[in-house]
Amino acid sequence: MSSPLRPVAASLDPLTRTADSPASLFGHYELDRVFDEMFDAPAHARPHYQALVDELAAVSLDEMRRRQIEADRAFLTQGITFTVYGDAQGTERIFPFDLLPRIVTAREWDTLERGLAQRLIAINLFLKDIYNDGRILAEGVVPRELVFSCRHYRREMRGVRVHRDVYVSVAGTDLVRLEDGRFVVLEDNLRVPSGVSYMLANRAVTKRVFPGLFNKYNVRPIAHYGQALLATLRALAPQDRSDPTIVVLTPGVGNSAYFEHAFLAREMGISLVEGRDLLVHDTIVYMRTTSGLRRVDVIYRRVDDDFLDPLAFRSESHLGVAGLLNAYRAGNVSVVNAIGTGVADDKAVYAYLPAIIRFYLSEEPILSNVDTYLCGNASDRQYVLDHLDSLVVKAVGESGGYGMLVGPHSTAAQRDEFRNLILAEPRNFIAQPTLALSRAACFVGSGVEPRHVDLRPYVLYGEKVTTVPGGLTRVALRKGSLVVNSSQGGGSKDTWVLLE
Amino acid sequence: MLLSRVADSLYWISRYLERAEHTARLVDVARDLGLDRAAAARSRAIDRLYMSLGLPNADGEQSLVRLALFDSSHRNSVAACVLAARENARQVREEISSDMWEQINDLFLRVRKLQEASAGGRTHYVSRVIVEGVHLFAGITDATMGHSEGWQYLQAGCFLERAASTATLLDAFLVEKDDTGPAALDQADWVALLRSCSALEGYCRRYTADVRPERVTEFLLLDAECPRSIRFAATKLEAALIAIARYTGRPSGGRAERLSGRLRASLDYGQVDEILSDDPHAYLANVSRQCAQIHSAVYQSYISYSIDTALPA
Numbered sequence: 001m002s003s004p005l006r007p008v009a010a011s012l013d014p015l016t017r018t019a020d021s022p023a024s025l026f027g028h029y030e031l032d033r034v035f036d037e038m039f040d041a042p043a044h045a046r047p048h049y050q051a052l053v054d055e056l057a058a059v060s061l062d063e064m065r066r067r068q069i070e071a072d073r074a075f076l077t078q079g080i081t082f083t084v085y086g087d088a089q090g091t092e093r094i095f096p097f098d099l100l101p102r103i104v105t106a107r108e109w110d111t112l113e114r115g116l117a118q119r120l121i122a123i124n125l126f127l128k129d130i131y132n133d134g135r136i137l138a139e140g141v142v143p144r145e146l147v148f149s150c151r152h153y154r155r156e157m158r159g160v161r162v163h164r165d166v167y168v169s170v171a172g173t174d175l176v177r178l179e180d181g182r183f184v185v186l187e188d189n190l191r192v193p194s195g196v197s198y199m200l201a202n203r204a205v206t207k208r209v210f211p212g213l214f215n216k217y218n219v220r221p222i223a224h225y226g227q228a229l230l231a232t233l234r235a236l237a238p239q240d241r242s243d244p245t246i247v248v249l250t251p252g253v254g255n256s257a258y259f260e261h262a263f264l265a266r267e268m269g270i271s272l273v274e275g276r277d278l279l280v281h282d283t284i285v286y287m288r289t290t291s292g293l294r295r296v297d298v299i300y301r302r303v304d305d306d307f308l309d310p311l312a313f314r315s316e317s318h319l320g321v322a323g324l325l326n327a328y329r330a331g332n333v334s335v336v337n338a339i340g341t342g343v344a345d346d347k348a349v350y351a352y353l354p355a356i357i358r359f360y361l362s363e364e365p366i367l368s369n370v371d372t373y374l375c376g377n378a379s380d381r382q383y384v385l386d387h388l389d390s391l392v393v394k395a396v397g398e399s400g401g402y403g404m405l406v407g408p409h410s411t412a413a414q415r416d417e418f419r420n421l422i423l424a425e426p427r428n429f430i431a432q433p434t435l436a437l438s439r440a441a442c443f444v445g446s447g448v449e450p451r452h453v454d455l456r457p458y459v460l461y462g463e464k465v466t467t468v469p470g471g472l473t474r475v476a477l478r479k480g481s482l483v484v485n486s487s488q489g490g491g492s493k494d495t496w497v498l499l500e
Numbered sequence: 501m502l503l504s505r506v507a508d509s510l511y512w513i514s515r516y517l518e519r520a521e522h523t524a525r526l527v528d529v530a531r532d533l534g535l536d537r538a539a540a541a542r543s544r545a546i547d548r549l550y551m552s553l554g555l556p557n558a559d560g561e562q563s564l565v566r567l568a569l570f571d572s573s574h575r576n577s578v579a580a581c582v583l584a585a586r587e588n589a590r591q592v593r594e595e596i597s598s599d600m601w602e603q604i605n606d607l608f609l610r611v612r613k614l615q616e617a618s619a620g621g622r623t624h625y626v627s628r629v630i631v632e633g634v635h636l637f638a639g640i641t642d643a644t645m646g647h648s649e650g651w652q653y654l655q656a657g658c659f660l661e662r663a664a665s666t667a668t669l670l671d672a673f674l675v676e677k678d679d680t681g682p683a684a685l686d687q688a689d690w691v692a693l694l695r696s697c698s699a700l701e702g703y704c705r706r707y708t709a710d711v712r713p714e715r716v717t718e719f720l721l722l723d724a725e726c727p728r729s730i731r732f733a734a735t736k737l738e739a740a741l742i743a744i745a746r747y748t749g750r751p752s753g754g755r756a757e758r759l760s761g762r763l764r765a766s767l768d769y770g771q772v773d774e775i776l777s778d779d780p781h782a783y784l785a786n787v788s789r790q791c792a793q794i795h796s797a798v799y800q801s802y803i804s805y806s807i808d809t810a811l812p813a
Contacts, residue, residue: 253593272594276505279807288503290501290503291748293810
C-alpha cells in the first residue's frame with residue numbers, strides 16, 4: 001500500500017500524552033487523536049487488549065528481545081523469506097515481524113466479513129456485466145469511457161463464459177482504520193494479491209513465542225486457509241470435473257513472491273508449475289510429468305495478465321503458455337483469478353464501488369470507501385484544484401506511488417504542474433484526503449510503541465464467499481512513517497480475530 | 501506425480517555434484533603424489549589428468565589446478581559444477597528438504613569464497629571442502645528426503661555420472677599401452693588411480709598392497725562392492741531406473757531399464773583378462789557410449805518426450 005498519508009506529529013499535538021504504563025515497556029507510548037488499537041485513553045487499555053497488556057507487564061525487556069530473536073530465527077530457518085531483486089548472490093531476507101498481535105473483536109470482524117463479502121459479490125457482478133451486457137454502462141451509473149479506457153480492461157474477455165460467473169476468487173482488500181474507529185477500504189487487490197503466506201507464518205511464529213497468551217484469548221484459527229483455497233479452486237473446475245488437476249502457476253524462482261507460491265502449492269498438496277511445464281493442444285492444457293502429459297483443469301496463476309499467453313498478450317513473455325487464452329475461452333480450463341479483473345481495482349473505478357454495490361445489490365455499502373474526488377466531474381475538479389495543498393492526487397492508471405502529488409508535502413511548482421495535468425486530462429486523475437492510519441502497539445527493541453498499521457484480509461469466492469478470520473496487518477515500523485511496504489521499512493504482525 | 505522439469509533438475513543436481521567431487525579428488529591426488537616424483541613421471545601424470553578431465557593441456561600443473569577447480573568458464577570445473585548444482589536445486593526448492601538446500605547453498609558459498617581468495621595453493625584443503633560438502637549433501641539427502649520418485653532421479657544422476665567418469669579415468673591409464681604401455685606406469689601411478697577413486701584401502705583388503713595393473717582394472721571395473729567401481733554404479737543406476745519405471749506406471753522393459761540392465765549384466769559377467777587382452781580402450785569407450793545412451797533414454801522416456809507420442813489417444 002503506497003498511499004501517502006500525512007504523518008501526524010505526535011509530539012506537537014496538544015492531545016499528546018504518554019500512556020501511564022503498567023510496565024516500563026510502555027515508557028514511550030504516545031497517544032494523540034489518531035485511533036490507537038490498544039488504548040482508548042492514557043493507561044486505559046481497550047477491554048480486548050487488557051490481557052495482552054497484563055501479559056506484557058509481566059515480561060522484561062530482555063525477555064522480549066529474546067523472543068524477538070527467536071521469532072526472527074524461526075522465519076529464517078523455515079525459509080520464510082523474500083528474494084531481493086538484482087542480487088545474484090541469492091540473498092534472501094525475512095519480512096520484519098513484530099511480536100505483538102493485533103486484535104480484532106468479533107463484532108468488528110462481523111462487520112468486516114459482511115462488508116467484504118458484499119463488496120466481492122458486487123465486484124463479480126460488475127465484471128460479468130462489463131464483459132457482457134454492459135447494463136451498468138448503458139444506464140450511465142459508471143461512465144463507459146472510464147471502463148473501456150482502463151489499462152487492465154481486456155477486450156479478449158468480451159462474451160467469454162466464466163465458470164459460475166466468478167471472476168475474482170481471491171481478493172486481498174486493504175483496509176485502514178480512521179480516527180473515529182471505522183474501517184474503510186483503501187483499495188481492492190483483484191489481480192494477484194499476495195502476502196497470505198505471511199499471515200499464516202505470523203500466526204505460527206506467534207504461537208511459538210507467546211504460547212501462554214492464547215489461553216487468555218479465544219482466537220479464531222486461520223490454518224485452514226490452504227484447504228479453503230483448495231476448495232475454492234476445486235469449485236471452479238470446468239464442467240465441474242470431479243477430480244480436477246489444480247496447479248499453482250508461478251513466474252519462477254526470480255519472482256519476489258516465489259516463496260509464497262511454493263508455500264501455497266505445498267499447503268494445498270498440488271504442483272507448482274512454470275509456464276514451460278505447461279502446453280496447450282487442441283485447446284486443452286497439459287502439464288509435462290515424468291508419467292506423461294496430464295490434463296490441467298484449474299490454474300491458480302500468480303502471473304499477471306500481460307504475461308499469461310504470448311499469443312494473446314505480450315509476445316515476448318516466457319512466463320506464460322502459448323494458447324492458454326484459447327483453451328480458457330473454450331471453457332476447458334479455469335484461470336484464477338480470471339483474466340481482465342484489473343478493471344475493477346482501477347483507482348477511478350474504485351470511486352464508483354459504492355454505486356456499483358447499490359446498482360447490483362440494492363443495498364447500502366457496509367464498508368465505506370475513502371472519499372474520492374474524480375477530476376472528471378466539474379464540481380469535484382474545482383474542489384481538488386482549490387485544495388491541492390491538502391489532498392493526495394493520483395493518476396488512475398498508475399501504481400506504486402508514481403504519478404502522485406502529496407499535497408501537504410508538495411512545492412508550489414509541483415502543485416502548478418499537477419494543476420496543468422489535471423486541466424489537460426481531468427479523467428485521468430482522482431484525489432483523496434490525506435489520512436491518519438490507526439496505530440497498533442509494536443515492540444521496537446527499546447519498548448512498546450505505537451506504529452501505523454493497515455489490514456489486508458483475504459477473501460475467497462468459489463461456491464460461496466469465505467473470509468478466513470484474520471489477515472495481514474502491515475506495520476510502518478519506522479516511527480512516524482505511514483508507509484507499510486516491505487521495501488520501505490514495513491513489517492507485519494499476527495492478526496487475531498476473537499471468537500468473543 | 502512429478503513434473504518433468506523437476507525430475508530434470510534433480511537428476512542434474514547429483515550429476516554435477518558427483519562431477520565436482522570426482523574432479524576435486526583427482527586434482528588433489530595428482531598434486532600430492534606428484535610432489536616427490538621425477539619430473540618426467542610427474543609430467544606424464546599431469547597429462548593423464550588433463551586427458552581424463554577433458555581439458556586442453558595449457559601449461560602444466562598450476563594452470564591445471566586453476567582450470568579444474570576454479571575456472572567457471574570451463575563447464576566441468578568444480579566451481580562451475582557446484583554453481584550449476586545449486587542453480588538446479590534453487591529451481592526445485594520446494595521438492596527437496598530445507599536441510600538439503602542449506603547444505604548445497606553453503607557449499608556454493610564456500611567454493612565461491614575460495615575462488616575469490618584464489619586458494620589454488622591450498623589444493624588439498626579445497627579438495628576436502630568439496631568432497632566433504634558433497635558427501636554431507638548425499639547423507640542429508642538420504643536422511644531427510646522421502647525416498648520416492650524424485651529421490652530416484654538423484655540416485656540415477658549420481659551413479660550415471662560415476663560410471664562414466666570412472667570409465668574415462670581408467671581409460672586415461674590404460675590407453676598409454678599404444679606408446680609406452682601400462683608397463684611404463686609405475687606403482688605410484690596405479691596407487692594414485694586407486695586413491696583418486698577412494699579405493700586404495702578397499703583394494704588392499706581385497707588383494708593386499710601388491711598393486712598390479714590388471715587387479716586395479718578389475719577392482720575399478722568389475723568389483724561388486726567398491727562403491728566407485730563401474731559395476732557398482734551400473735547396478736545402482738539400474739535399480740533407480742527400475743524404480744522410476746514403477747513410479748511412472750510404465751510397462752517394464754522400457755528403453756532406459758533395458759540399456760542399464762545390459763550394461764550391468766556385461767559387467768556382472770565380464771572377465772578382466774579377456775578385456776585387457778582384447779582392447780580395453782574400446783571396452784571403456786563402449787561403457788561411456790552406453791552411459792550416454794542411457795541418459796538419452798531417460799530423457800526420451802520421462803523428460804523431453806515428444807508430445808505427439810504422449811498425447812492421450
